[in-house]
Amino acid sequence: MKRITLLVAVATLAGIVAFTAPAPRPADKQAAPIFLTKIPRGYRDWKLISVAHEEGTLNDIRAVLGNDKAVGTYRAGKLPFPDGTIIARLAWSYDPSEENNKVFGRPQSFVAGPPKNGVQFMVKDSRKYAATGGWGYAQFNDGKTVGEAVLKTCFPCHQAIKARDFVFTHYAP
Secondary structure, rough: HHHHHHHEEEEEEEHHHHOOOOOOOOOOOOOOOOOOOOOOOOOHHEEHHHHEEOOOOEEEEEEEEEEEEEEEEEEHHOOOOOOEEEEEEEEEEEEOHHHHHHOOOOOOEEEEEEEEEEEEEEEOOOOHHHHHOEEEEEEEEEEEEEOOHOOOHHHHHHHHHHOOOOOOOOOOO
């Protein structure tokens, strides 16, 4: 009887150990950058940092907005941007205005047309986004995030301006 009790106890203990043992994990792989997955609330109420016209394949007119940390850093003129900085880019097609051109008597007026390339964001978090210079990138088309493959093209382009903390936009006071 003692032997059966001992075997039951050993079997029970083995079951508990097996049940609580951690599941095997796959071999560590290099972690991919994590990108922003939610649109920051209230971004359309942020302050204007700058406007720009991009030619070439982009051919858009854009407004760059920033949260308070972004605007404060731009105004102070001191880099790097602090963690918590968020910069938003909204773009529209760059369309000639026939109505305005009639008034001016010659073709010279362009206006913002339909939105282009959704809304894009850069979010500064030096620990979370260390692999991409401290910045996370996002693009949302019709409120939905684009695929990670598109976002992986952001940092390689921004690397060219490392001296400006990877930010293209200049402040327009």
